[in-house]
Amino acid sequence: METTNMNETSPLPPAPNEGHRQQPKNTTGQPSFFERYAYGIKALLIFILVLLLLIPSMMIMGLISEREQRQMEAKGEVSGKWGDAQTVTGPVLVIPYYPKPGVLSNAFFLPERLKVNGKLLPEIRRRGIYEVAVYTSSLSIEGAFSKLDLKELNIAPEQAILKDAYLAIGIDDMRGISNQAGVQWNGQHYFFNPGVPASEVFPNGMQVKVPLALSDSGIVTGTFAVNLELKGSDQLFFSPVGKTTAVELNSNWPNPSFAGSFLPNTRNLDAKGFNAAWQVSNLNRNFPQNWVGNAVNLHSADFGVKLFLPVDTYQQSTRAVKYAILIIGLTFLVYYFIELLQRYSVHPLQYILIGVALCVFYTLLIALAEQLNFSIAYVISALLTIFLISVYTASVLRSTRLGVVIACTLSVLYGFIYVIIRSEDQSLLMGSLGLFIILAVVMYFSRRIKWSEL
Numbered sequence: 001m002e003t004t005n006m007n008e009t010s011p012l013p014p015a016p017n018e019g020h021r022q023q024p025k026n027t028t029g030q031p032s033f034f035e036r037y038a039y040g041i042k043a044l045l046i047f048i049l050v051l052l053l054l055i056p057s058m059m060i061m062g063l064i065s066e067r068e069q070r071q072m073e074a075k076g077e078v079s080g081k082w083g084d085a086q087t088v089t090g091p092v093l094v095i096p097y098y099p100k101p102g103v104l105s106n107a108f109f110l111p112e113r114l115k116v117n118g119k120l121l122p123e124i125r126r127r128g129i130y131e132v133a134v135y136t137s138s139l140s141i142e143g144a145f146s147k148l149d150l151k152e153l154n155i156a157p158e159q160a161i162l163k164d165a166y167l168a169i170g171i172d173d174m175r176g177i178s179n180q181a182g183v184q185w186n187g188q189h190y191f192f193n194p195g196v197p198a199s200e201v202f203p204n205g206m207q208v209k210v211p212l213a214l215s216d217s218g219i220v221t222g223t224f225a226v227n228l229e230l231k232g233s234d235q236l237f238f239s240p241v242g243k244t245t246a247v248e249l250n251s252n253w254p255n256p257s258f259a260g261s262f263l264p265n266t267r268n269l270d271a272k273g274f275n276a277a278w279q280v281s282n283l284n285r286n287f288p289q290n291w292v293g294n295a296v297n298l299h300s301a302d303f304g305v306k307l308f309l310p311v312d313t314y315q316q317s318t319r320a321v322k323y324a325i326l327i328i329g330l331t332f333l334v335y336y337f338i339e340l341l342q343r344y345s346v347h348p349l350q351y352i353l354i355g356v357a358l359c360v361f362y363t364l365l366i367a368l369a370e371q372l373n374f375s376i377a378y379v380i381s382a383l384l385t386i387f388l389i390s391v392y393t394a395s396v397l398r399s400t401r402l403g404v405v406i407a408c409t410l411s412v413l414y415g416f417i418y419v420i421i422r423s424e425d426q427s428l429l430m431g432s433l434g435l436f437i438i439l440a441v442v443m444y445f446s447r448r449i450k451w452s453e454l
Contacts, residue, residue, distance in 0.1 A: 042339070045348060046332050050325065053355040057324040060362045064321065067366065068314045074127035079233040082125070082134045083176030086232035088116075089239035089298050090169035090205070091183075091224060093145055094198050095212070097159045099292075106198045107153055107160070109290045110282075111224075114143040114242025120251035122307050129370050133307035134233040135253075136178070141169075141228060143242055145221035153292050160219075162212045167224065170202030170239070170298070172232075177206075179229035185210045186222035200295035235259070237304030240280035243289060248277045253307055260303030261285075278303060313369040316421055320378075321362050323417045328358050330438065331389075334409050344397050354389055361385040375418075382414040 093109040122135040150157060167183060174194060182191040192206040213220040237260055238247050252273035258264055262284070264276035282289060285301035331354065335346050361381050368377035386407050394403025416434050
């Protein structure tokens with residue numbers, strides 16, 4: 001009779017769900033591909049995350065472009081009611097003549113000398129959160145024409161219609177004229193009328209008929225003096241139409257930007273404003289003193305001053321966003337080194353949250369810079385971002401020391417980027433030196449990693 005041994009125990013069935021907790025054993029005794037190259041795969045994953053986080057960076061660039069467009073629209077609204085950028089061209093003496101019977105044409109003559117004395121009074125107008133630089137100007141334009149020899153242009157005296165001769169001045173935006181402009185022509189006062197019949201010279205402007213006399217030596221002209229009160233925005237330019245052109249401007253604007261074909265011969269700048277003087281000869285430009293027929297580009301040698309606003313929020317914000325890949329990449333690299341050297345594990349989702357926080361920095365910067373000084377906005381945005389990420393790091397890794405390390409690293413990075421943004425002329429040099437130092441630091445810490453043991 002067969003008996004059962006009570007001491008023998010039969011194998012128990014596995015506990016419910018116990019198999020899901022067990023990891024499959026490597027029966028070969030060799031580490032798997034993922035075990036051997038885990039940190040390499042992690043590095044590749046981090047690199048992909050950096051590239052993916054460039055997508056919101058590009059979206060932020062689009063946001064900056066949209067805000068810039070709104071700023072331009074606000075400037076357009078203010079300028080449309082006040083006056084656009086102005087260029088004063090002239091005066092030009094226009095004499096109609098008949099080159100052939102029944103065919104009317106114009107002969108154009110520029111002054112022998114032209115002198116402009118101007119006072120520029122800028123002010124800031126606001127449209128919502130946007131600032132627009134506008135100005136009022138008081139211009140004294142004087143000079144003289146020499147005797148005109150029609151034979152130089154192959155015009156017979158009997159072909160000229162002297163009674164219809166007029167003096168024309170080009171003004172870009174006629175809405176900016178704020179006085180009843182007139183001219184003193186040989187001591188006689190005449191008022192200007194809007195529009196220029198010879199539109200090929202300037203599309204916008206004003207003109208007035210002036211008396212001319214014909215003598216044996218040519219057409220007798222005279223002297224002129226014009227007082228013009230002109231409003232505009234952004235810039236005030238002049239065309240050097242005189243054989244010798246002298247322009248002097250005085251203003252209380254402390255941040256002028258001298259632009260155009262010529263810089264001032266002399267200029268004085270201080271906190272109270274500027275004084276600038278230009279001297280231009282007819283040899284410095286590419287159009288003649290008189291001509292007929294085809295139009296001449298009188299604006300090819302324009303010069304003047306722009307009312308430079310010292311802080312361009314969107315331009316500096318754009319430059320900051322361009323360094324987003326540097327900030328994100330170096331921050332992730334620090335976390336990766338922490339994983340390698342300190343044997344901590346950072347989940348890819350945590351990398352994503354940190355990357356999103358780095359991107360939110362730029363939206364904070366744009367929003368605050370529209371309300372505050374750019375430097376103050378940058379500091380506030382950086383401090384908020386550094387605080388958020390360092391506290392999150394200390395909580396996730398359960399290490400206050402690592403949180404401080406991250407805070408110090410981000411402070412150095414944001415400080416480095418700020419210096420590059422503000423140093424426009426030296427940005428390439430400083431950026432190159434900074435990247436060299438960063439590379440040296442990375443190489444120093446990477447040599448401590450025992451890659452064969454990973």
